[in-house]
Amino acid sequence: MHPPPLPTAARSRRPAVQLSVIVPFLNERDVLPVCLERLRRVLDGLNESYEIVFVDDGSRDGSAEFLAARIRTEPGLKLLRLSRNFGKEAAMTAGIEHAVGAAVVILDADLQDPPELIPDMVRAWREGADVVCMRRRSRAGESWLKRASAYAYYRLLNRLSKAGIPADTGDFRLMSRKAVQALLQLPERCRYMKGMYAWIGLPTRIIDYDRDPRAAGTTKWNYLGLMRLAMEGITSFSTAPLRWATGLGVAAALAGVGFGIVITLKTLLLGEEVHGYPSLIAIITFLSGVQLITIGLLGEYVGKTYMESKQRPVYLLRDVQRSRTAALRLPGSEPDTAADPASGYARDDAAGPARQAAPSAAMTGEGPHAVNF
Template identity: 65%
Template sequence: MNALVENWRLEPQRDRQAELSVVIPLYNEHEVITLMHARLTAVLAGLDMPYELVLVDDGSRDGTPNTMHQLAQADPSVTAVFLSRNFGKEAALTAGLAHAAGEAVIIMDADLQDPPELIPHMLRAWKDGADVVCMRRRSRAGESWFKRYSAHGFYRLLNAISDVDIPADTGDFRLLSRKAVDALNRLNERNRYMKGLFAWIGLPTTVIEYDRKPRAAGVTKWDYLSLFNLAFEGITSFSTAPLRLAMAGGLLTAFFGVLFTLWIVAKALVLGDPVQGYPSLICMITILGGVQLLSIGLLGEYVGKTYYETKQRPVYLVRQVVSQGRTASPTANAHAGTATAANEPYASYK
């Protein structure tokens, strides 16, 4: 029974019967979505367990919404969630987890770089007692050497400065138990770095290694600037080390400034060497100004995060949910997709 109930505003995941949910965020993936659905359902059909596919459209501008709508009407296992605009992948994942009904929830991308054929192995680890099954990328086919090595270095840097142990070389491809999903749905922060949140809940975790494949179709939507922003989001969301480094840099700069001052005084008093005023002054101003601006920028990043958290805006807004050929659209009220401590993933606004 995957039919969408009329009052889907309140915990829609409790109104469907599914032992396994597969959550897939989508953004401009029209070229691959049909292939992904066929390959994924071929794997899931052989599991002998009720399942559902929760497809989340993150404000796509190509044919993705139309294809999702058709799949939701033709396949009773598909629930299509349409966000009101592009909120970002982390918000789309949050929306998908809020709508997932299964006792086990698998997150994967639509590009088929993460093979659906590995799902039985993930389920086996879950049945053996793991609440989180992380898929660690042993190799990354179809990606440039710069992307591979920068990702390798980033995960180790994040682990070195973070307060939680975030598994290295793991993306969003993973399995979460119902206990883990409920724990994540209770985290209502707005600045969400999901890989860190997956690790923060601290439930028993199993790691399985696999070889990542090239994209089945289409092109990646992640350029290097987007990846840098995501990496910076992860660092500032799970560590205050940059602030400490800025403070250490300030102390070190001040220390060398004092030594430089003493050296100038010694040369003037003991050796009678005239002070080289203009060049040294410009160098000191440039160095101190750069350190100050860097420190202010880091501080502003953390203050800005606090600013957005205090606004208490929802993580995402749902425009429409389609399942079993039926459609629910917000009319008098739209719906805000934010998980609260009361475990009510939707709030209304006017």
């Protein structure tokens, strides 16, 4: 079966790249050689033209320098260097906007998601799926607390929102060019990619797999960061917490009225003396807690609105480096970028001299969220 049709603008010629693999990373120098080797082995076996798009989210351990050296001698590589650490969601956005393949795969550099599953994902795409979502059957190398919290979080999020995010899934997935184009139409700056993937809909295939431990290095996530991401997901795709706050306020008010009625009746009918201090402190403490929770929830949504209103770009690019050609260039295809034949690779650097023939936005994949400087 042939791959799904490309958008109209791309039908005039065969795309130079059939598959783009996006690898966002932060300080992963130890694992990048292994990651690149395993990706090469898998992708070379597909008999497809491909590119590997590495996105450096502000690394300081020599990761970018390692990849820059490989780009000079190897085909099919692209390196996007962000100006600082913008976060994984921004790094994935950058990779998606610069990927030029007919299908796009997102893969973490730590290799917990095995690249050996990419052929299965491509097969599902060729059978008609616009999104191939990888669902974790097991999570090796993760603590019971992280597994339990992830289990509870995804089920809570799906109860709160209508996005229909598949439980136990991450960013490891394949998207067709149609799905990528739909995703790039979403304009928000505060981005929760798992929810955005689900929101666009389109035919989706789910494949179960066993997640591996990290191949090398240590995780860059901590529980505070995961909690922040969880709150981002809830507030991005649901207003249920605001309704809950309203319900909590109503319940507190009714409880206060009921408590007042009970005290009044006991005083009038039984003649009991009212001991005001303990009950007053308890009521004030309870109501103060309700008010602070409500204000905090309102603050989350107001803060998100404020961040969106500033219209800042999702990320800033320091530079873009490309290999001269896509790997396994097929007959009749065209290279995705012009390069300096003497150097063997192309470099887009806003700090350097102006390029004589800058590639078009359609070819570089630059989207509405990117800013070169």
